Amino acid sequence: MEKDFLDSLIPKRSDFLTELRRKSALEESYAPIVQKETEQLIVTLLKLKKPKRVLEIGTAVGYSAILMADNLPEDSQIITIERYKKHADIAVDNIFEAGYEKKIRVIEGEAAEVLCWLDGGFDFVFLDAAKGQYIEFLPDIMRLLNPGGILLSDNILYKGMVEDEEKVVHRKVTIVKRLRMYLEEIMNNPSLTTSIIPIGDGVALSVKNERK
Numbered sequence: 001m002e003k004d005f006l007d008s009l010i011p012k013r014s015d016f017l018t019e020l021r022r023k024s025a026l027e028e029s030y031a032p033i034v035q036k037e038t039e040q041l042i043v044t045l046l047k048l049k050k051p052k053r054v055l056e057i058g059t060a061v062g063y064s065a066i067l068m069a070d071n072l073p074e075d076s077q078i079i080t081i082e083r084y085k086k087h088a089d090i091a092v093d094n095i096f097e098a099g100y101e102k103k104i105r106v107i108e109g110e111a112a113e114v115l116c117w118l119d120g121g122f123d124f125v126f127l128d129a130a131k132g133q134y135i136e137f138l139p140d141i142m143r144l145l146n147p148g149g150i151l152l153s154d155n156i157l158y159k160g161m162v163e164d165e166e167k168v169v170h171r172k173v174t175i176v177k178r179l180r181m182y183l184e185e186i187m188n189n190p191s192l193t194t195s196i197i198p199i200g201d202g203v204a205l206s207v208k209n210e211r212k
């Protein structure tokens with residue numbers, strides 16, 4: 001009830017994104033897309049930070065990439081990584097239809113492999129891929145993120161399982177363990193300042209500290 005009320009306050013997106021969200025909810029083969037509260041946080045952070053280069057890990061069908069493109073300065077660029085060919089192909093079509101083919105580059109591949117060869121200088125990273133791999137991606141993300149840059153990690157509370165042992169279902173034990181390790185790391189890493197925000201499925205908002 002409370003969540004419905006908060007969601008009802010979130011401004012309506014473009015017709016294109018509204019339709020893509022509706023389709024994503026109906027289409028079983030699509031991956032889940034970002035929750036509305038988290039989406040609003042992303043938009044707010046983009047307005048604040050005005051990043052020139054954005055990296056997304058986990059494109060799905062391109063919803064969050066298009067949302068970010070809608071809310072970035074004219075000359076900004078987005079690179080988004082997706083390992084599942086079917087999703088990457090649909091994302092490329094959606095991005096073309098939204099008119100952002102010059103602004104958003106979809107790289108099809110396993111993120112751990114793509115991150116290795118990407119060059120640095122990102123101001124904003126949205127991490128929204130396999131939750132059990134976040135800890136594995138972190139060293140490359142740290143290399144790629146500019147000082148003062150933002151890392152937003154989604155689903156870090158993972159349906160309440162990360163906080164509450166009683167909610168952990170057997171087949172998710174390893175993911176939950178790894179997410180807890182990830183949270184320990186980003187909370188205590190001296191190069192990051194992190195706040196955990198319990199909206200949506202839980203997000204961690206981290207800033208890469210400027211060198212002293």
Ligand SMILES: C[S@@+](CC[C@H](N)C(=O)[O-])C[C@H]1O[C@@H](n2cnc3c(N)ncnc32)[C@H](O)[C@@H]1O
Pocket residue numbers: 031032033034057058059060061062063064065081082083084087109110111112128129130133
């Ligand atoms: C939750 S969905 C992303 C939703 C998208 N960010 C949005 O809000 O519109 C996660 C996506 O990440 C992809 N993915 C998961 N693990 C990955 C990995 N290791 N490398 C690349 N893509 C990955 C999945 O195939 C899936 O399409």
